[in-house]
Amino acid sequence: MNQSFLSAAVAGLLYLLSLAFAKLPVLSVAILLVGRGVLGGAESFIITGAVAWGLGLVDRGHAGKVIAWVGTAMFAAMALGGPVGTVLYTSVGFVAIALTTMLLPLIVLLYVARRPAIAPQASGEHSSLKTVLSAVWLPGLGAALASIGYCAILAFGSLFYTGMHWYPVWMPFTAFGLALMLARTVAGHLPDRFGGARVALVFVVMQVLGLILMWLASTSVIASAGAALAGFGYSLVYPGLGVEAVRASTPENRGLAMGIYTAFLDVAMAVGSPALGWAGGQFGLGAVFLAGAMVVACTTGVAGWLLYTRQSIRA
Secondary structure (H helix, E strand, C coil), rough: CCHHHHHHEEEEHHHHHHHHHHCHHHHHHHHHHHHHHHHHHHHHHHHHHHHHHHHHHHCCCHHHHHHHHHHHHHHHHHHHHHHHHHHHHHHCCCHHHHHHHHHHHHHHHHCCCCCCCCCCCEEEECCCCHHHHHHHHHHHHHHHHHHHHHHHHHHHHHHHHHCCCCCCCHHHHHHHHHHHHHHHHCCHHHHHCHHHHHHHHHHHHHHHHHHHHHHCCCCHHHHHHHHHHHCCCCCCCHHHHHHHHCCCHHHHHHHHHHHHHHHHHHHHHHHHHHHHHHHHHHHCCCHHHHHHHHHCCCCCHHHHHHHHHHHHHHH
């Protein structure tokens, strides 16, 4: 994970380099895109490493709380990152964004490097990528389907509010994020206590209802309430299915399992946003949330099957 922090710092350095070629827009944008790609890869390894680190500190019975807390930290960072980035950009310029991107990972690295390392699991053998993938693909698929609703609000919530002349336009994501963080703080223990699949099955229904409420909304208050309900629902779907992914893997393969599981979210973001954009272009921005609700509803089948198979094994 330490190398990933250095890679993130390199991304900030590339951002700075792009400013040196501001008079050559094509080259400047190309350097900027390379930097963004480097940062995206670094973020993926940092998130996976953080989850694996947390799982290494606790037993399997607390996996849900670890995944929920790491996710809560991510959403808190995104909630703060937007306003802070806006202030930096308007007051100083893009150079402030670049410097922050370069320096923050180095500051975190100084802290992480001083923490005691977690000893790797000595028992058992590391499974092949194919074996771990076969164990976690179903929870990963469920998480990917549920994440389409997150994509809908993240990518199109502000555009939807702008089109409806509702303000502030950042309200849908803020409502989504605050409800998600509240739910994970208060109820983050539920997947460990009642089982990840069971909790995911209940909470995904709330997420679907929230997205439908956004689609039907005639006022910003109703739409914001729908976004909050969707965030509350999504809050424990991802960690709930993550618990199932952890349980399906051996202790020495937890890091790889969570890396694959997280990759499903990345794929959902890459594929879901353009697909929802097409739906919005064809049928209006409101249809984005209906389409998202329909896709998210498919997660109930995944969670239901995981719950059924686990109960069958116990029987």
